[in-house]
Ligand SMILES: Cc1cc2nc3c(=O)[nH]c(=O)nc-3n(C[C@H](O)[C@H](O)[C@H](O)COP(=O)(O)OP(=O)(O)OC[C@H]3O[C@@H](n4cnc5c(N)ncnc54)[C@H](O)[C@@H]3O)c2cc1C
Ligand code: SF4
């Protein structure tokens with residue numbers, strides 16, 4: 021239902037004009053996240069605290085208008101895009117960081133706090149917030165919680181769900197609840213765990229108690245290049261088989277490396293078929309031994325280049341390169357589509373070969389970046405949507421890709437969420453009963469469908485879902 | 497109604513943005529407001545909305561007008577979106593599609609008066625009289641900040657236009673110094689320092705007649721035809737010069753992008769250099785000396801159009817270090833100070849917030865000297881530092897080096 025003029029007036033009255041936007045141009049600008057789908061909200065609100073969120077939920081509920089939360093809008097699956105003229109609740113003004121509890125290594129943060137800002141804030145205490153999505157310089161903690169986001173360094177540390185201790189949420193009725201607690205494994209039903217990855221469909225997260233980790237005393241970042249993708253994949257398997265879990269283990273294929281190097285000047289060898297970035301952290305003595313092991317394994321799998329970053333500046337450049345991968349591909353074509361699938365690590369090479377075959381078959385260039393350590397593949401399709409017929413080919417290629425990954429034992433979405441984009445593929449990985457169970461959970465939280473309607477569950481299924489990524493292979 | 501001018505944001509410029517959002521945290525206005533509509537990505541989306549048929553209305557004007565054109569967003573964009581060009585295009589559209597007294601006034605100032613040496617001189621005379629009679633404190637709200645940031649003015653400053661200075665030692669070539677609109681009238685000491693250092697470094701220095709204001713402020717405000725005229729005049733005036741030296745970061749950045757406006761701009765860009773670049777080079781190859789440290793600390797402020805557009809950060813630091821000063825940093829991100837040309841007059845609230853926080857950062861360094869290579873930034877810093885009651889002196893890096901050099905030579909002469 022369209023927000024009525026009365027709802028807007030009431031919101032303006034309660035929150036102040038500065039906290040409400042309704043000009044058609046504003047609505048257009050807030051009509052997208054970093055994905056492809058567009059959907060214009062009916063009203064945009066910028067609450068500054070939990071009470072204002074509760075007020076918004078209550079007022080919108082009374083007027084029968086659904087609410088959709090939004091952080092920085094870097095989601096790639098349309099999670100923060102409204103499916104109708106709903107109220108878009110933007111959390112960027114809820115960006116206070118509480119007092120850092122150094123002893124217990126945790127801190128309460130509001131949902132609009134930017135991921136990297138949190139780690140910068142805790143640096144003086146020798147602490148950091150572990151999940152580091154490539155978008156960490158811009159994405160919010162609220163968005164991370166909603167998508168259970170991970171990043172290169174989640175291989176050893178786990179994703180968001182492993183770093184959230186408690187949270188305050190505002191329910192669809194506008195009630196304020198606290199779930200979880202400082203204990204890592206609370207008694208009773210783990211509602212906190214349920215909230216993580218629920219993509220804003222169960223409640224609005226208004227405060228989060230996150231766990232902080234001590235900064236590692238030493239780290240080594242190793243860059244390896246290979247003339248064959250298979251050699252790189254074999255090195256990855258070799259590293260894991262040797263019992264080493266690096267802090268990060270990332271891979272890029274050649275087209276990706278070329279695009280990234282142009283921006284980052286990180287010294288990536290652009291002639292290599294695949295580039296591997298491994299990072300080991302820990303005690304100074306241990307990291308040298310581990311770096312040596314990585315080096316040896318690379319050499320035995322015919323690495324054409326093995327370089328250990330000599331200083332922090334070089335290390336930063338390498339990571340800047342890796343983390344700008346998604347942006348850098350636009351140098352090729354105006355549009356992209358990022359897929360996000362997880363396959364068993366042992367079948368990585370197979371999956372990569374499939375992406376190349378599908379790319380060829382549909383004539384859509386694909387670039388690959390992956391969290392190689394846990395089989396999370398990000399094939400990026402690069403295309404120009406304004407060319408007639410291209411979108412159909414992109415769709416067809418995407419469908420083939422997902423089916424191919426599922427066929428070799430993989431699953432959907434390692435980390436970016438299900439949102440609208442992959443909603444209709446849910447039946448590939450969940451059977452009726454799974455979907456039904458998810459739908460019931462959602463119904464229990466939000467019987468009136470007031471929160472983020474139209475997300476995650478296949479169209480026409482009985483109820484709705486909540487979209488935690490399936491456990492198979494995701495962020496081991 | 498969409499676009500109506502040839503300068504409008506082009507389809508390829510807009511489609512190069514993939515909306516990844518990586519630019520958001522670098523944008524000062526996004527940081528302060530948390531609004532997508534006050535972010536680079538949001539502004540590009542708004543331009544796309546107009547390209548797709550929405551009108552250039554007052555909300556569009558507001559959204560574009562709040563942009564500082566600081567171009568911090570360009571540096572972090574992995575997709576190389578030419579944001580500054582697109583924003584100049586959007587401003588040109590607004591200028592073409594809207595009217596009103598304030599618009600005409602803005603054009604009069606940025607595109608007409610600054611081109612007229614007579615007008616600038618009259619203004620300078622009036623301001624200097626106001627300064628000496630302390631009437632400047634009665635300036636109306638909006639311009640009070642700007643007036644407070646002025647150096648103490650000479651009523652009848654001596655222009656450098658038409659003057660020449662012979663090279664010392666082996667001659668490297670002819671360097672033309674851009675006189676500039678307000679630089680010439682208000683920052684004579686910076687010009688003197690630049691001319692003397694260029695000469696000492698082996699350049700014959702001229703400041704050709706026939707040159708005019710670089711046109712940056714007109715371009716930023718959307719007066720495209722005026723911008724083109726100014727660029728053409730300067731192209732002609734600087735023809736044949738080996739080097740075109742600019743000691744105002746905003747002017748240099750604009751001249752390095754004359755190709756947006758006139759044919760042959762790329763060629764001129766290869767000859768334009770910021771004064772910091774030339775002096776740092778001369779220091780590096782030994783034509784100018786490195787002076788011994790005197791222990792004074794200098795906080796270095798990076799003008800956006802030096803750091804983000806010209807991508808120059810090392811050279812001013814090298815110049816200051818060679819002056820014997822200890823360089824201290826203000827903030828690692830180099831966030832805009834809020835001066836941004838005439839922005840401080842048009843968007844006083846945003847400008848004030850940025851200016852105050854920059855002044856607080858400077859104060860926190862404890863340095864009593866601040867180096868800034870852009871006149872607008874210098875004035876903004878002075879205004880907000882004095883509001884804090886902080887008595888730091890603000891000056892151009894090249895000027896500080898020149899003073900140190902003279903002191904050193906003076907000492908040597910006494911000995
Ligand atoms: C260049 C780039 C790189 C990326 N790299 C990674 C990566 O390495 N790993 C990864 O996991 N993801 C990655 N992503 C995806 C995205 O950044 C993450 O999903 C991120 O967590 C989204 O945060 P956000 O603040 O932008 O949320 P938004 O996009 O604004 O919202 C995402 C979802 O969260 C919900 N939501 C937001 N705030 C709240 C709240 N307070 N309460 C309840 N629900 C809420 C929204 O409704 C929506 O469903 C990348 C994206 C880009 C553009
Ligand atoms: S970083 Fe570049 S591509 Fe990404 S949103 Fe900003 S302007 Fe667009």
Ligand code: SF4
Nearest residue numbers: 523563564566567569
């Ligand atoms: S130019 Fe500056 S103010 Fe304008 S969008 Fe870019 S970063 Fe923001």
